[in-house]
Amino acid sequence: MARFDITILGCGSATPTLRHCASAQIVDLRDRLYMIDCGEGSQLQMRRMRIRFNRLAHIFISHLHGDHCFGLPGLIASLGMLGRKSDLFVHGPKGLEDLLRMVGGGLPFEVKLNVIDPSKHALVMEDRLLSVYSIPLKHRIPTCGYLFAEKPGEPHLVREMIDFYRIPVRLLAGIKKGDDYVTPEGDVIANSRLTHPPAPPRRYAYCSDTACCHDIVPLIEGVDCLYHEATYMEAASERARQTFHSTARQAAEIARMAHVKRLVIGHYSARYDDDDLLRKEADAVFPGAIRGYEGLVIPLG
Numbered sequence: 001m002a003r004f005d006i007t008i009l010g011c012g013s014a015t016p017t018l019r020h021c022a023s024a025q026i027v028d029l030r031d032r033l034y035m036i037d038c039g040e041g042s043q044l045q046m047r048r049m050r051i052r053f054n055r056l057a058h059i060f061i062s063h064l065h066g067d068h069c070f071g072l073p074g075l076i077a078s079l080g081m082l083g084r085k086s087d088l089f090v091h092g093p094k095g096l097e098d099l100l101r102m103v104g105g106g107l108p109f110e111v112k113l114n115v116i117d118p119s120k121h122a123l124v125m126e127d128r129l130l131s132v133y134s135i136p137l138k139h140r141i142p143t144c145g146y147l148f149a150e151k152p153g154e155p156h157l158v159r160e161m162i163d164f165y166r167i168p169v170r171l172l173a174g175i176k177k178g179d180d181y182v183t184p185e186g187d188v189i190a191n192s193r194l195t196h197p198p199a200p201p202r203r204y205a206y207c208s209d210t211a212c213c214h215d216i217v218p219l220i221e222g223v224d225c226l227y228h229e230a231t232y233m234e235a236a237s238e239r240a241r242q243t244f245h246s247t248a249r250q251a252a253e254i255a256r257m258a259h260v261k262r263l264v265i266g267h268y269s270a271r272y273d274d275d276d277l278l279r280k281e282a283d284a285v286f287p288g289a290i291r292g293y294e295g296l297v298i299p300l301g
Contacts, residue, residue: 001028004150004202006225006298009045011266013209013231013245014067016040021294022067023208023267024242025227026051027148029129036206042071042079049295053082058125060132061092062208063118063143064099073102080107087111091125091132093118118144121219135219137210139244143206147220155195165189202300205260208267211241212250214266217258224300226255227292230265230278248278248284252285266292 005028012020014175022039026046033055035042046053056079061069072090079088080103090096091114100111116124116134119142125132128151135145144285154176162172167181174180181189205220208229220226231245246254248265255263263286268275275291288299 004029004300008292008296009042010039010294012267013267017270021045030105032057037062037068038071038075039067040070043075043135057256058089059148061096063141064095076103084109091116135216138213139209143209146206150201152201153198155198161194190225211244212246222256225262225298226260227264229267231267231269233281248281249285252282252289255286264290264292
């Protein structure tokens, strides 16, 4: 199965601490990189984790709070100094263009901005590997999460059957697309005998920052992995409500309602010295909940 990994660069909230960096993640699908949020220090984290800058194609910003986007101008400037030539695509809410002006001119590549409406669930980007959709969230300013949906692959040829019937190479592309094979004698060999179904396409949902929002449940139904913010514990639920954040328990309830396969929590408040307390709170509702941390790599499938 082709590589589809999520790497957490930072999963703290508000200001960076000695324990956690500001929000940022890398989605790696078949060695093509996509970044979600770009908090302060993201490019340093990429260097520490030996993530290759030149493979970064798209950056998706959830909202314009500084802990999710203040690393963007520095990263783009560094890409310029590294001699990047290919276009960089940046997706995010209105106002992102003001942040990008901080980079200035003279870059050896073009930054192409795609302004999106965070209040709508819509297709944001599509390439040959995946489709990315916005997930409207509930926060103090316009905010959206992102759903990364891998495109279905082609069926796999059954090599033994291809060799047995001596099927010409020129016909293999059609068989992958569903054609049957007709032998020189006129016998029809069903496609189901010549191919195996492709692996199910994988999906990843990133939901931060947000108050508990049941509206997202149908949008993330059954995803292979959900990253959901868990800024506070349930004892601080009133603080979570006031600041439009979620508790670990609420994150787990969303995951359970959406029947996701895995839940990773993050975006922890600096008030907690032990992140595992939040994991335990989530685990009580959604068994197997994973504590996010810097350097965690989550393989899908």
